[in-house]
Amino acid sequence: MWRDATIFACGTLILIALTLQPAWEEYRRNEQSIVLLKLFQASLAVESAIVGERGLSNAVMNMGLGINDPLPPVLRDLQENTNQAFDNLEKLLEQSDIPSLYAQRELTNERKQLARARTMVREAAAQPGALRPEERVREAIANMIYSIEIIEEITIDISLEATKNDRSVATSISMSRRVNVLRDLSGRIGAVIVPVLTNKRQFSDEEIVYIDRLYGGLRRIIVVLKQRDADFGEDRKTREILTDTMSKYIKLLMYFDRILKESRRKNLSLTTDEFYPIILPVLKSAEALRDRFVEISVEEATSLRDKARNRMVIAFFIGFAMLLLPLLLAISALRHLFLPLRSARQQILAIVSDDDGTPIRQREGDVADDLLSVVGVLKESERRRSQVDAEREALNLQFKAMAEADSLTGCLNRRGLESVLEKIKHSIVAEDKLIIVMIIDLDLFKNINDTYGHSKGDEVLREVAKRIGHSSRKEDFVVRFGGEEFLLLLVKDEAEPGRIEEDAFSAAEHVRHAICDLPIKGTEGGVLSVSASVGVAIGGAGACDFSTLFEAADEALYQAKQGGRNRTVVARKGNRTDAKTRRVRASDPYPPGAREENREEAERQSSYPVLAPGENP
Numbered sequence: 001m002w003r004d005a006t007i008f009a010c011g012t013l014i015l016i017a018l019t020l021q022p023a024w025e026e027y028r029r030n031e032q033s034i035v036l037l038k039l040f041q042a043s044l045a046v047e048s049a050i051v052g053e054r055g056l057s058n059a060v061m062n063m064g065l066g067i068n069d070p071l072p073p074v075l076r077d078l079q080e081n082t083n084q085a086f087d088n089l090e091k092l093l094e095q096s097d098i099p100s101l102y103a104q105r106e107l108t109n110e111r112k113q114l115a116r117a118r119t120m121v122r123e124a125a126a127q128p129g130a131l132r133p134e135e136r137v138r139e140a141i142a143n144m145i146y147s148i149e150i151i152e153e154i155t156i157d158i159s160l161e162a163t164k165n166d167r168s169v170a171t172s173i174s175m176s177r178r179v180n181v182l183r184d185l186s187g188r189i190g191a192v193i194v195p196v197l198t199n200k201r202q203f204s205d206e207e208i209v210y211i212d213r214l215y216g217g218l219r220r221i222i223v224v225l226k227q228r229d230a231d232f233g234e235d236r237k238t239r240e241i242l243t244d245t246m247s248k249y250i251k252l253l254m255y256f257d258r259i260l261k262e263s264r265r266k267n268l269s270l271t272t273d274e275f276y277p278i279i280l281p282v283l284k285s286a287e288a289l290r291d292r293f294v295e296i297s298v299e300e301a302t303s304l305r306d307k308a309r310n311r312m313v314i315a316f317f318i319g320f321a322m323l324l325l326p327l328l329l330a331i332s333a334l335r336h337l338f339l340p341l342r343s344a345r346q347q348i349l350a351i352v353s354d355d356d357g358t359p360i361r362q363r364e365g366d367v368a369d370d371l372l373s374v375v376g377v378l379k380e381s382e383r384r385r386s387q388v389d390a391e392r393e394a395l396n397l398q399f400k401a402m403a404e405a406d407s408l409t410g411c412l413n414r415r416g417l418e419s420v421l422e423k424i425k426h427s428i429v430a431e432d433k434l435i436i437v438m439i440i441d442l443d444l445f446k447n448i449n450d451t452y453g454h455s456k457g458d459e460v461l462r463e464v465a466k467r468i469g470h471s472s473r474k475e476d477f478v479v480r481f482g483g484e485e486f487l488l489l490l491v492k493d494e495a496e497p498g499r500i501e502e503d504a505f506s507a508a509e510h511v512r513h514a515i516c517d518l519p520i521k522g523t524e525g526g527v528l529s530v531s532a533s534v535g536v537a538i539g540g541a542g543a544c545d546f547s548t549l550f551e552a553a554d555e556a557l558y559q560a561k562q563g564g565r566n567r568t569v570v571a572r573k574g575n576r577t578d579a580k581t582r583r584v585r586a587s588d589p590y591p592p593g594a595r596e597e598n599r600e601e602a603e604r605q606s607s608y609p610v611l612a613p614g615e616n617p
């Protein structure tokens with residue numbers, strides 16, 4: 001009897017554990033989803049706040065302020081809103097137990113970068129328009145853009161972590177980001193309109209083209225949101241917010257069209273003070289819709305978490321009852337059944353003296369069969385969970401590949417470079433390999449953007465990246481290092497002394513000629529000649545210091561620039577230029593790399609030639 005009771009108790013405990021484990025895993029997963037979704041929502045709020053502040057800061061710099069004039073109240077309110085959004089995000093990060101997030105490492109630097117950008121905006125706006133240096137305004141705008149890029153990286157990391165934890169939140173994350181883009185586009189249009197209303201002037205052709213492009217983005221997102229309206233048929237609150245937002249945006253577009261028409265007739269009826277009450281409620285409505293999409297997933301995760309917790313409580317009490325009831329039954333049976341039966345058995349044995357005394361084995365119960373059935377169910381559940389985990393891992397790898405690729409050229413970006421260096425470092429040391437670093441910088445690339453526009457510059461960068469990839473080996477790594485600067489990593493076997501430098505020089509010359517020997521065909525039929533300077537550095541197993549290696553290649557690139565551009569220089573021991581003689585623009589948003597040093601000389605250089613189709617370069 002006691003053996004059967006022990007087996008039953010053990011089986012009950014196993015069943016309780018097996019029942020509690022899935023509920024606990026679901027509880028923990030949904031609890032973490034709630035935390036990550038709130039972090040994502042707070043990060044989006046910071047991103048929107050900085051974008052809105054950047055647009056109005058640009059407008060204030062265009063309008064100008066007096067030296068002692070305070071900032072406009074609207075801009076002060078936006079800055080205060082940004083500070084509050086930052087405080088909220090920092091508070092949520094401190095309360096979370098997710099130490100791997102990129103956000104916790106970068107948020108402090110982001111606030112310092114934003115403070116520097118605000119100082120530049122104030123200083124640029126305080127100077128009279130005629131004396132306000134264009135370069136100072138661009139530098140202030142570039143710093144604001146860099147702040148936006150940092151918070152976008154933080155938002156991407158949080159969204160990846162949330163999707164990795166629970167794939168079902170991907171839809172809410174995607175929709176909230178769409179609405180965030182909708183809000184930012186309308187804010188940018190408002191930033192263009194404010195100086196026009198303030199100065200009562202006409203829109204420039206460049207401003208009209210810029211607004212038309214933003215209009216297109218607004219209309220596309222509005223169409224997508226209208227198409228998703230049916231998906232929220234049972235969610236009345238979401239449909240109300242969505243309908244209200246769409247209505248306000250349609251009215252806002254009508255105001256935009258009205259302002260454009262009145263500007264052409266030089267008869268602007270709206271003032272800046274009248275325009276702010278029109279656009280600010282629209283932006284607030286978009287923010288409410290964005291937050292609502294996140295709240296939908298938060299509410300669902302909260303409901304699933306509470307259900308899992310209730311299942312754990314119910315399972316615990318059922319298990320306790322299953323353990324307590326058999327114990328009470330066993331005590332009652334021992335007292336009222338088994339003790340009398342033992343006495344009767346002894347009496348029967350005494351009466352039946354010819355019995356051989358062999359005890360009758362009692363038949364085992366069906367507890368083992370029940371356990372085997374439960375184990376089969378658990379194995380099937382584990383198989384399905386493994387399949388889901390495999391799909392989740394594939395999705396995570398896809399997100400990782402997207403995060404490590406440059407969106408313009410398809411090359412690796414800086415984050416991808418860090419992953420590559422981490423992978424190849426062991427093989428370089430363990431297998432006695434050599435690493436060759438080439439930093440490739442397009443000569444006078446700024447003239448292309450200034451002369452033909454940034455779209456043409458982007459076209460040139462894509463073609464150059466393609467040529468670098470075609471002229472290198474499959475096992476080499478092509479990285480867009482920043483702006484017009486590329487980096488090529490080669491891992492090779494050890495060679496004879498002096499031979500590796502010749503091989504590295506030949507490989508770099510092969511890449512350089514691939515870039516500059518053939519003109520780049522434009523989309524409108526013309527061609528464009530470009531050249532590049534290449535700095536090369538070589539490292540080995542005994543000195544696998546990537547930082548020092550990159551600095552050596554950077555110095556070699558600097559020497560190539562100083563030597564007249566369109567050439568290759570290989571760094572050797574004893575010929576590195578003193579780093580203190582190197583001048584880097586303070587406004588450069590990218591980390592140190594080879595740059596154009598003599599700006600006056602660059603301005604005197606002739607523009608890149610554009611040739612007609614069929615004409616030899």
